[in-house]
Amino acid sequence: MAAQIDPILGRYVHLRLGGKPHRVYFEEAGRGIPLLCLHTAGADGRQFRHIMTDPAITDHFRVIAFDLPWHGKSSPPEGWQKEEYRLTTLGYAEAIRVFAQTLDLEKPVVLGCSIGGRMVLHLAIAHAREFRALIGLEAAAFQEPWYDLDWLHRPDVDSSEISAALVSGLIAPQAPEWARWETLWFYLSSAPGVFKGDLYFYRVDGDLRAKVRGIDTSQCPLYLLTGEYDFSCAPEDTRGTAAEIGGAEVTIMKSLGHFPMSENPDQFRRYLVPVLDRIRGGG
Amino acid sequence: MTENLIERWERLPELVNADARLVHRGRLVTLEALVGIGEHAYHVGIERGRIAALLRGPFLVRSWRFAVRGPAESWRRHWETVPEPHFHDLFALAKAGHLTIEGDVQPLMANLFYFKDVLAAPRRLAGGH
Numbered sequence: 001m002a003a004q005i006d007p008i009l010g011r012y013v014h015l016r017l018g019g020k021p022h023r024v025y026f027e028e029a030g031r032g033i034p035l036l037c038l039h040t041a042g043a044d045g046r047q048f049r050h051i052m053t054d055p056a057i058t059d060h061f062r063v064i065a066f067d068l069p070w071h072g073k074s075s076p077p078e079g080w081q082k083e084e085y086r087l088t089t090l091g092y093a094e095a096i097r098v099f100a101q102t103l104d105l106e107k108p109v110v111l112g113c114s115i116g117g118r119m120v121l122h123l124a125i126a127h128a129r130e131f132r133a134l135i136g137l138e139a140a141a142f143q144e145p146w147y148d149l150d151w152l153h154r155p156d157v158d159s160s161e162i163s164a165a166l167v168s169g170l171i172a173p174q175a176p177e178w179a180r181w182e183t184l185w186f187y188l189s190s191a192p193g194v195f196k197g198d199l200y201f202y203r204v205d206g207d208l209r210a211k212v213r214g215i216d217t218s219q220c221p222l223y224l225l226t227g228e229y230d231f232s233c234a235p236e237d238t239r240g241t242a243a244e245i246g247g248a249e250v251t252i253m254k255s256l257g258h259f260p261m262s263e264n265p266d267q268f269r270r271y272l273v274p275v276l277d278r279i280r281g282g283g
Numbered sequence: 284m285t286e287n288l289i290e291r292w293e294r295l296p297e298l299v300n301a302d303a304r305l306v307h308r309g310r311l312v313t314l315e316a317l318v319g320i321g322e323h324a325y326h327v328g329i330e331r332g333r334i335a336a337l338l339r340g341p342f343l344v345r346s347w348r349f350a351v352r353g354p355a356e357s358w359r360r361h362w363e364t365v366p367e368p369h370f371h372d373l374f375a376l377a378k379a380g381h382l383t384i385e386g387d388v389q390p391l392m393a394n395l396f397y398f399k400d401v402l403a404a405p406r407r408l409a410g411g412h
Contacts, residue, residue, distance in 0.1 A: 146378040157393045165395035169372025173365050229368045231375040 008052045010073075015098050017069065018077070018091055024099065025073035026066035030058025033132065033280065034108035036100060037065040038116025040138075040259065041087075041202060042163050042195025043186040044072025047113070050265035056273050060280055061109070066099055068092070070194050085197035089206050092119055097127065109279055113137035114233065114258060115202050120222075121241070125211050128220035133279045135223045135272075138230050138258050140237035141208040141244070149203065152196035159192040170258035172229035174267070183262045217247030223275050224248055227256030251275075285321060285355045291362065291405040292320060295327070296334040298404040305404075306332040309397040314390055315345075318402070319352030332397070349386035351402065357381040361402075364409040373399050 010027045027045050029052035037048045045065030052063045067074040070085050096119065100108055109132050112120040117139025124134050147166060153159050164187035171180050187195070215222065222245065226238040235252045242248040253260060253271050260268040299305055309332030317340075318325045326345060328336030353376060360370040360381075369379045376382035384391070391398050 144378070146374055151392050156389060162392055162395055165399065166374065168396070168399065169374050173371050229371060231369055231372070231378055234368075 006049070006053055007058070008049065012073075013066075013099070013102060015095075015102055017095050017098060020077040020079075022069050022077055023075060024066050024069065024095075026064055026099070026103075027052065028062060028064040029053065030061050030063050032060040032062055034100075034105040035061040035063045035276070036096070036105065036108045036110045037063065037261075038096070038110065038112030038119060039065065039067070039071070040114035040116060041198030042071075042167075042190045044068075044074075044189075046072065046186055047183070047259065047262040049262075050269075051261055051272070054265075054269060054273075056269070057276060061276065064103070064105070064108075066095075068095060068198075070191065070197070085193055087115070087198045087201040087205075089119075089122055089201060092201060093122060093126065096123070097130070100130070107132040109133045109135065109276075111135040111137065112139070113261065114139075115198055115206075117224075117233070118202060118206050118208065121208050121212055121215070122206065124215045124217075124220060124222050124245075125208065128216060131220050133221045133223070135225065135275060136238075137225050137260055138227065138233040138238075139224050139241070140226075140233045141212045141241040143202075143233050143237050145203055146232065149196050149199055152199070153193040159195070160188045160190060163187045163190060163195045167258065170230055170232055171263045172227060172255050172257040174255035175257070175263040179263050179265065183259045186262070212241055212244045215245045215248070217245065221279070222248045223251070225251045225253055225260070225271055225275070227253045227258060227260050229255075229257035232258055288355055288359050288362070288405075289320065289323060291408045292318075292325070292358070293337060293339075294408065295401070295404055296337055298407060299332075299334045299401055302400075302404075305397065305400050308332065308400070309394060312390060312394050312397060314348045316391075317347040317350035317352070317386075319350065320358050321355035324352075334401075347386065349384065349388050349391050351382060351384050353382035358405075362406040362409055364406065366406075373402060 008027050008029045012023050015022045039047050044067040048065040070076045117136035120134045120136040164184045224238050226235050242250045313330050316327045324340035326338040369375050
């Protein structure tokens with residue numbers, strides 16, 4: 001019997017980030033234009049496995065997703081036990097740019113979700129010339145908080161349970177049960193304090209409201225896609241951000257929430273593939 | 284409309300207690316919570332994940348660990364088979380101002396999957412059952 005094996009390859013690359021050596025895990029599939037995918041806070045690159053097994057995408061794009069340090073199969077740097085993990089705008093941008101340079105990715109498309117979507121806006125502000133196009137999923141320059149982050153890392157509340165239970169509400173009711181629970185599994189697999197540390201970037205360090213007006217979409221096209229059920233980055237948050245940027249294209253996705261690529265892959269590809277086709281055509 | 288809503292809510296003990304997986308999720312939960320549905324206040328007594336008592340108030344002096352209160356319309360929309368955006372989740376409701384969560388919320392947060400499912404249980408009776 002022929003084995004059913006996904007055409008996804010996983011490897012480690014050694015990078016120097018924040019002045020320290022890191023061993024970063026990444027997966028990839030397909031060939032063509034590099035499409036670098038950024039996972040959500042407190043998760044990892046497994047969220048993109050459906051994009052990596054979709055021939056309509058992998059026939060034209062080399063899809064790559066790396067696990068940020070502290071996430072998935074990328075361990076934290078040596079000495080991690082002596083610090084509190086906090087993702088910063090500069091550290092996050094450095095990880096992406098060093099990863100892309102080290103792998104010789106020439107003008108990649110970057111697709112980022114949630115904190116990855118916020119980062120896409122930062123890349124559009126600060127490094128647009130390095131990218132062919134930018135796709136922000138569930139992205140806005142700022143979002144109002146909806147719970148106190150201190151709940152995410154304390155001894156009387158299980159950090160994986162609370163992280164998953166909180167984000168469970170960001171998944172649309174139409175998500176297939178298996179995909180909903182796999183999406184939540186990624187959160188249940190995260191180490192204590194990592195989700196909270198990522199949200200430092202989201203809630204404290206990465207407020208881009210004063211800066212998004214500087215985005216020039218003639219240098220690099222910007223697509224913003226947000227699920228109608230996402231109340232963390234709600235459609236009105238994305239629309240409000242896009243209203244500040246000339247030329248950013250907004251799509252509100254039906255029957256989807258905050259994790260489109262993993263909560264309902266079939267529904268999401270209906271929105272993603274046309275955007276990728278346009279990027280391929282130079283749009 | 285409200286009557287039907289209250290009927291559905293008052294079937295909470297059977298909905299929860301017949302769900303072995305849900306009771307298992309709440310196996311370390313023993314407390315009394317307050318749930319406000321419009322003008323109706325309910326004290327929900329939970330013992331090791333089972334709904335042991337559902338008492339309709341008002342009570343003049345009675346303690347509770349935490350309270351979840353909202354207009355009947357918020358609960359009606361939360362309990363639709365496919366709720367609309369902003370009504371599909373407890374925290375979505377709270378963020379949008381359709382619901383308040385007060386009191387000592389530690390047990391709520393420590394058992395959030397459990398309490399979300401308990402409070403959404405009347406959705407299973409959507410469609411006039």
